[in-house]
Amino acid sequence: MSGSAPQRTEPTTAELRHRPRLIVNTGNGKGKSTAAFGMGLRAWAQGWSIGVFQFIKSGRWHTGEQQAYAQLDQAHRTTGVGGPVEWQSLGSGWSWLRATEGTDQAAMAAAGWAHVRTLLAAQTHRLYILDEFAHVLNKGWLDVDEVADDLAHRPGTQHVVITGRNCPAGIIGIADIVTSMDNVKHPFGKGERGQAGIEW
Amino acid sequence: MSGSAPQRTEPTTAELRHRPRLIVNTGNGKGKSTAAFGMGLRAWAQGWSIGVFQFIKSGRWHTGEQQAYAQLDQAHRTTGVGGPVEWQSLGSGWSWLRATEGTDQAAMAAAGWAHVRTLLAAQTHRLYILDEFAHVLNKGWLDVDEVADDLAHRPGTQHVVITGRNCPAGIIGIADIVTSMDNVKHPFGKGERGQAGIEW
Known part of the structure; x- marks a missing residue:
């Protein structure tokens, strides 16, 4: 709302359709990360840039999603469909953090969040998936109030x-x-055991 | 378990990793379908054939996911990566049901389930996503006991x-x-309104 247009008090439908959202998938059940990755498909189809940041060691978890996203990213880069995808996994070493790999988890979480903050300030992506970020916050590796303030602003x-x-x-x-x-x-x-293709 | 190998009473780890799963995403919150589509990414990465069946009119819902899956299906068909995807949407007319399009929802649900039953009997896909199928069952358009029996067997x-x-x-x-x-x-x-790229 600029001072030069005081008459415009009602946002347009388009504006109402494009408000920044902070979405939390929590709980003790399945589907928290999976739904986040499913949501990314819509963002990709909108042509948005997507950033995926996995905040705890992933092992083989999510490797299927990562493969699919790599394919979607490649399709974007070669034919222009959809949007680009940046995928950073703390578990396999953040690409910009090789020098400090092997340091403690709190330091890696702090460095990971510092990276995401920089991207947010630069408006690098349109959708950020901060996978297992609630876990990192619960561990006390980051200051929740500071993170909330950064996110809110x-x-x-x-x-x-x-x-x-x-x-x-x-x-x-x-x-x-x-x-x-x-x-x-x-x-x-x-x-019972985890099932191939279902749990990873 | 064949009779010629009675000594083998314990399933192998590989067998334990490949058991048929019936998974239900229910509740009044977000993420039921989205998590199902996210799960499909893992199945795709395993090279599995995937069947998506949307049991209620979709409108623009899930169109982003459908576009992304179409891209993944195309990648499979052109380069062999991942698996193929069949996507049937009741809302936009089942391709094998054009003649009866416009009939009542119960008839469409029955025809849709008959199609899925046939695919299950032929083991056509490795993963089936029956989107909003709980809604169809709740409406009484299908006999729950018969469906449960078909699924269980x-x-x-x-x-x-x-x-x-x-x-x-x-x-x-x-x-x-x-x-x-x-x-x-x-x-x-x-x-508030639904957000582009978030809700569809």
């Missing part, structure tokens, strides 16, 4: 999705959409 | 994901993994 219409159990109240409080994925029934309780 | 290691609110107990009872996506906070409650 990010410029433009950058959407952020945070996943992880027990997301702190300081983040829930400023979030626009919060969903709790709760476990109703799971075979791991019966000692 | 599907051959091979075909995984099925069912999404939708209030999934009937007859399906929950035979499911392997059930997650309830519950709404904690959502701006629609404050009268």
Whole structure:
């Protein structure tokens, strides 16, 4: 709202359709990260730049999603369809953090968040998936109030999705959409193994 | 377990990793379908054939996911990476049901399920996403017990994901993994609009 246009008090429908969202997928059940990656498909189809940042060691988790996103990124770069994807995995070493790889998890989390803050300030991506970021916050590796302040004051219409159990109240409080994925029934309780193609 | 090898009573790790799963994403919150589509990325990366069946009119919902899956399907067909994708949307007319398009929703649901049953019997896909199928079951358009029986006796290691609110107990009872996506906070409650790239 600029002072030179005081008559325009109602936002347009287009403006109402393009507000920055902070989305939290929390709870003890399946689907927190998976839904975030599913949401990224819509962002890709809109032609948005996507940044995926995995904040804990991933092992083979999400490798299927990573492969699919790499394919979508390649399709964008070669034919122009969809949007580009940046995928940074703390587990396999952040590309800009090789020198400090092997340091403690708190330091890696701090460096990871510093990177994301820089990208947010520059409005590098339109959608950020901060995978397992709630876990990092719960561990006390970052100051929740500072992170919340940075998120609340990010410029433009950058959407952020945070996943992880027990997301702190300081983040829930400023979030626009919060969903709790709760476990109703799971075979791991019966000692069964994870299934190829289902869990990874 | 063949009779010629009675000594083999313990399944191998590989066998434990390849059991057919019936997965239900239910609840009143976001992420039920989105998590199902995210799960499909893993299946794609495993090279599995995927069938997506949308059981209610989709409008523009999921069009972003559909575009991304079309790209992944094309990548498979042209370069061999990942797996193929069949995507059938009841909302835009099932391709094998044009003659009866415009008939009532119960008839369309019945025809849709008949199609999926045929595919299951032929083991056509490795992963089936039956989007909003819980809604169809709740409407009474199909017999829950018959559907549960068909699902419970599907051959091979075909995984099925069912999404939708209030999934009937007859399906929950035979499911392997059930997650309830519950709404904690959502701006629609404050009268806000859906966001491009976020809701579709």
